[in-house]
Amino acid sequence: MSQSKMHSEPAVYVYEAPVRIWHWINALAITVLCVTGYFIGVPLPTMPGEANDHFLMGYIRFAHFASGYILAVGFLFRLYWVFAGNHHARQLFLPPFFTREFWKGVLHELRWYAFIEKEPHKYVGHNPLAVMAMHIVMVWGLLFMIITGFALYGEGIGMGSWQYEWFSGWVIELFGQSQDVHTWHRLCTWLVICFVIMHVYLAIREDIVSRQSMISTMISGWRMFRDDSKAKDDADHGGSIMTTFVGSLMSSFRSGRSRTKADDIR
Numbered sequence: 237m238s239q240s241k242m243h244s245e246p247a248v249y250v251y252e253a254p255v256r257i258w259h260w261i262n263a264l265a266i267t268v269l270c271v272t273g274y275f276i277g278v279p280l281p282t283m284p285g286e287a288n289d290h291f292l293m294g295y296i297r298f299a300h301f302a303s304g305y306i307l308a309v310g311f312l313f314r315l316y317w318v319f320a321g322n323h324h325a326r327q328l329f330l331p332p333f334f335t336r337e338f339w340k341g342v343l344h345e346l347r348w349y350a351f352i353e354k355e356p357h358k359y360v361g362h363n364p365l366a367v368m369a370m371h372i373v374m375v376w377g378l379l380f381m382i383i384t385g386f387a388l389y390g391e392g393i394g395m396g397s398w399q400y401e402w403f404s405g406w407v408i409e410l411f412g413q414s415q416d417v418h419t420w421h422r423l424c425t426w427l428v429i430c431f432v433i434m435h436v437y438l439a440i441r442e443d444i445v446s447r448q449s450m451i452s453t454m455i456s457g458w459r460m461f462r463d464d465s466k467a468k469d470d471a472d473h474g475g476s477i478m479t480t481f482v483g484s485l486m487s488s489f490r491s492g493r494s495r496t497k498a499d500d501i502r
């Protein structure tokens with residue numbers, strides 16, 4: 237009878253509660269924004285009867301704007317958590333783009349996703365390709381959607397509103413005219429949709445075939461592993477100079493605070 241080989245591997249607390257809550261609220265807000273945004277751009281056929289009897293486009297636009305506010309507030313909070321959270325919370329915002337190791341990792345992941353590599357690398361945090369994709373779409377892409385979204389919103393509620401003063405004036409001038417802002421806001425929606433499709437596919441795929449847990453980690457916060465070998469980002473947390481700098485800055489602020497179990501495994 238064959239005996240299965242036992243191994244022990246400590247789980248690592250990677251995603252703190254604020255990061256996980258942000259992730260799932262973001263997922264919901266982005267889904268609502270994409271669906272309602274699609275119908276704003278390609279409206280449904282006119283409904284029969286009086287407009288105020290059904291108010292369909294009104295509800296669609298309301299859902300879009302409410303989710304837009306949630307997305308924007310969540311983004312600001314997440315920026316704060318780059319400084320307040322553990323080093324994994326910084327990874328997405330401060331990628332180590334200027335290291336050779338990072339780009340070697342990106343190449344390896346591309347080959348692994350394309351079924352060319354036979355063995356996946358092991359990571360405690362995100363793998364380098366995921367960091368790169370999420371940095372581009374979830375940081376700069378979302379910032380772009382928030383800025384252009386509020387510029388359009390400010391135009392709707394008019395001059396004198398803070399949305400108009402802070403966003404509409406300069407953004408519309410920068411793009412040339414309002415229709416160009418609409419077009420770019422809409423184009424970038426497809427970038428977000430393509431990202432979401434790949435993100436969901438790869439999270440499920442990696443949960444099954446990689447060397448570490450994925451989906452359960454974004455629920456519980458704990459990363460678990462399938463083998464005892466050393467992870468690629470074990471030694472230096474796979475961070476950039478900026479990540480290390482922000483990390484040491486924050487720990488000097490926190491130096492008076494008592495250590496917790498989570499600090500010990502950071």
Ligand code: HEM
Pocket residue numbers: 266269270272273274276277278297300301303304305307308378381382384385386388389390392418419421422424425428
């Ligand atoms: C991931 C984020 C977002 C996605 C995917 C998204 C998607 C879209 C799409 C596809 C449109 C239709 C564009 C057109 O053809 O005219 C639209 C319009 C609009 N969006 Fe967004 N959006 C996002 C974020 C935001 C945010 C944060 C706000 C700010 C409140 C916002 C406010 C607006 C406004 C005001 C319009 C125009 C509404 C109208 O003309 O009736 N959006 N959005």
